[in-house]
Amino acid sequence: MSIDVATLLDRAREGDPRAVARLISLVENGAPQLREILAALSAYAGSAYLVGLTGSPGVGKSTTTNALVSEYRARGRRVGVLAVDPSSPFSGGALLGDRVRMQDHATDPDVFIRSMASRGHLGGLAAATPQAARVLEAAGCEVVLIETVGVGQSEIEVASAADTTVVLLAPGMGDGIQAAKAGILEIGDVYVVNKADRDGAESTARELNHMLALGERRNPGDWRQPIVKTVAARGEGVVEVVEALEKHRAYLAETGRLQARRLARAAAEIEAIALGVLRTRYGSVHGSDDTPLRRLAERVSAGELDPFTAADELLA
Amino acid sequence: MSIDVATLLDRAREGDPRAVARLISLVENGAPQLREILAALSAYAGSAYLVGLTGSPGVGKSTTTNALVSEYRARGRRVGVLAVDPSSPFSGGALLGDRVRMQDHATDPDVFIRSMASRGHLGGLAAATPQAARVLEAAGCEVVLIETVGVGQSEIEVASAADTTVVLLAPGMGDGIQAAKAGILEIGDVYVVNKADRDGAESTARELNHMLALGERRNPGDWRQPIVKTVAARGEGVVEVVEALEKHRAYLAETGRLQARRLARAAAEIEAIALGVLRTRYGSVHGSDDTPLRRLAERVSAGELDPFTAADELLA
Structure with missing residues (x-):
């Protein structure tokens, strides 16, 4: 079957989910049309706001992503989600349990959800993720959420692939120390302590706050990373997360850092x-x-x- | 001061520790003589056995390295140690506590110990580490131990920088699950459960064994990663670790995998x-x-x- 890139892109622009899925598959698989597709996509570069979400397994990344999609939809935005599955050669991903399937949004024509395989890229972000984000951008998504499992390298990749990086933690997982070890304190723009109805949420937030303060080498006017407490499963605190994201985006735009981040991303x-x-x-x-x-x-x-x-x- | 690379190298070959230190500083700092030094070192390529040691903070990497040095010295080998300090822009490394200074070997002329900064390389192995290993190799080290803090990416780098990779765990640190998350199950050739006199050592070893078994996609004749229990602070089990290392080295040599690993390393x-x-x-x-x-x-x-x-x- 021959594939007409221009037709596919036209359909994707109209919001046809099959055309979007097809284009993402083509870029993910490095199809012969890859160059042609990317050339066609470049006209839409920069129109979407890319938000990375990372954190250890069990902190509730998928639940939080799901809740963020609901909140962005309530604000009338078209939303894309790229969920990067760890397809470890060891585990086949099975160790991480089942992903929440975001059934809530399955029939919403203004939500595009896609799992990306991270094959061939140890523990990391799928190589094609930035290109898949470009497809979602061209399909009119104003926000693209990129969700990855937070292990070392992939966190750093999320930070460099996104405009804003959200780091999720949950109480009782020793995440404070984990955070320091894994270097996530260096990459978060917004921190979320999810499952805040559980014991230890306060101390997790306090410990995190302390560690962020330790790491401060801040100049006047620098961004102060907020810590937002959520119970994503019940939607609690999600409005505050979106507000923190909007604030960070405005900060990036005002200070010229949005352009600098995107320049670094394009260069990479x-x-x-x-x-x-x-x-x-x-x-x-x-x-x-x-x-x-x-x-x-x-x-x-x-x-x-x-x-x-x-x-x-x-x-x- | 002008630096005569040939003279420095001659002195390093004779075991002059200041010449060795000087050469490592030159490669670490990317000195103008870097090309000349590496050209001179290449004659000794492949003479040292490179062992990487990785594991979370607190498992006793430095203590184990120290004990391994003693055991290799007892066997009459000249030993080099490269300890890669995490010089995180955030913590300056202070979060990880003080390094054991390996005072035991400070006056031994056949032991060379060097801390490498991992600057500019988020959480990872110092870029100059393979080149520093070449210096130690030229200085007649038959074994070079490369010790790094185990966080995500650096583990993968250790595995690709070494002939044999040792992954250390300790009881009661939730390391089984951590191991799975961080992908260290994919990189260890030899596993060490240190602090084996503590509660939970048996269950840590058992859990690890179970996880390694889960990950098996083994062909007949493939290497079966051993799990060695140690109390490195008292030297217990260290002979067994060295024996496991020797066995793995022999396995690599016999199967042609030593050459394959070194080829991949040279290519990288x-x-x-x-x-x-x-x-x-x-x-x-x-x-x-x-x-x-x-x-x-x-x-x-x-x-x-x-x-x-x-x-x-x-x-x-």
Whole structure:
């Protein structure tokens, strides 16, 4: 079946969920039409507000995402959700339990929900996620929520893929210490202590507040990360989360940081694609193909060549 | 002061600790002599066995490293230690408490210990660590222990920087679940349950064993990751750890996997250097310099250009 990118994009612009899904599949799978699709999408660049949500398993990310979708819909916004599934080669994702399926929004024509596989990218954000966000942006989504499981690297990736990053915690999970270990204190713009009706919510918020204060190297006018307490399953505190997000977005826009973040994101995307292009030229060392990279790696490994000279030869 | 690389290297070969320290500082700081040093080091490539040690704060990594050094010294080996300090921009590393200083080996001329800063590399292994390992290798170290704090990405980096990766756990830290979350079950060649005299050591080992079994997709002859119980502070179980390491090294050598791992490592190093070379050509988007990358990122960010075309222009 031939695929007419222009027709698909027209349908996606009209809000046809099958066209949106199709386009995301094409970018996710690195289809031959990828370049054509991205060229067509670029006209809509920057129209959506990208919000990353991260946190350890069990803090209620999906429930919170679901509640945020409801609140944004109540405000009349078209919303996209990208849920990055950890498809660990070890667990197949099964260790993380079942994802809330966001059935609440299954029939809403102004909500697009998509699971992304994070295959081939250890624990991380699916490589195609920024491109899938571009599809949702072109489909008229004013807000795109990117939900990932929070383990190390993926948190950093969420922070660099989003305009605003929300870090979720829950009481009684030792999350304060976890947070410090995992470096999430460096990436959150808005913190949410979910399950705030449980014992320990106050102390989790207090500990977090203390740790954020410890980390302050703030100049006057810098963003003060808010800590919002929620019971997402009952929708409590969700209005406050959306308000904190709107405030952060306004802050980013006023200070020119929105543009700076998006510039950094575009640069990272360009670099990643350039690296991919180079890799197709010089090949891989995995497998047994006799590629240029393999030949150089063999010589470095054998002590016949130093890695700098090898790098020069690789680029020559 | 002019630095004669050949003289420094000669002295390092003779075991002069100041020459070793100087060379590591030069590679760590990306000194102008970096290329010359690496070219001179490449003659010794592959002579050292690289062991990575990772695990959450508090499991006793430094104590275990210290005990492993003693055991390798008892076997007459010259040993290098690279301790990668997390110099988080947030904490300055202070959250992790004081490092055991390995005073036991301070005066041993056949032990080289070096702290590496992980600056500029969020939570991760210092970029210069593989190159510092090459210095220790040239200085005649037969074993190089690379100790890093285990948070997400750095674990994966340890696994790719080492011949054999040791993952440490301790009872009562919820490490079983942590392990699964952080993906460390995918990277360990040898597992150590340290502080095995504490309550819960048995159940930690059992839980770990269960999780490793769950993850098995093993072919006949594949490596079966051993779980060794230790009380590193008293040296208990350390002989068994070294024996497990020797066994794994023999396994890697016999199956050709040592060569494959080293090939992958060399390739990663070449690629990283090549990327660095490219970056000096096309610049950064950080700061306000008008670099080629910045100009392209601005156009992508403004929707005037798609990222693929930008990548093509970057490489042109």
